[in-house]
Amino acid sequence: MKYGILGDIHSNLSALQSVLECFDREGVERVVSVGDVVGYGAAPSECIAILRDREARVVKGNHDAACAGGLDVLRFNPFARAAVAWTRSAIGDEEVAWLGALPLVAELEHCCVGHGTFHRPELFDYVLSSTDGDPSLDAMEKAVCFVGHTHVPLALLRLHEDPLRTWTCFDPEDLEEIDVAQARRSLINVGSVGQPRDDDSRAAYALFDSDLERVWIRRVAYDIDREAARIRAAGLPEVLADRLSLGV
């Protein structure tokens, strides 16, 4: 099965469309999202509609939960909070209900997906190191799992030859092709479609071929100016438009 795994779209329609074009070129059979469909960007309804149309398996991110009223925004920074308020006013009740009904974790045939962690998914903690990731690696129901939330691609592998150590990889070159057959457990952060924060402004996504037991983290350029203009026209905070071209 060829999975296309994407997340942290954050209402960025141009980036989502560019990633889905890549999925179609690569022959992706199943679209899966690690959450945060909305928040920050200015096209929430369009992004929700596309995922539903593609029959994507989607889990709930913290911004999705906040927009659905299921998470207090006190922990959000002021710009994120403004984006939650704007999104709530921009989407309909039916879309709010769809966001609210998303599961925290989804189990597929060959992998599991969540937003932050697997041991306490409701806390939306960040996995930025092996220390952060170890409880998730212990709790994982499948050998290969995918998360998002940090907007930074990452792979944590427990290799067959050395299962007590968690091998950590942030290097983009090493993430280009990940051999998950060599690992007992693999926890992979697919990066962000709509708001990358690793100084690379291109949209990030992952391909997972369960037959080949390989994962590829890929990047694709998209029309940032168009999306930034949409954010400004919506009256969202200027910084949310500016940061897209910086990849922060």
Ligand code: ZN
């Ligand atoms: Zn996010």
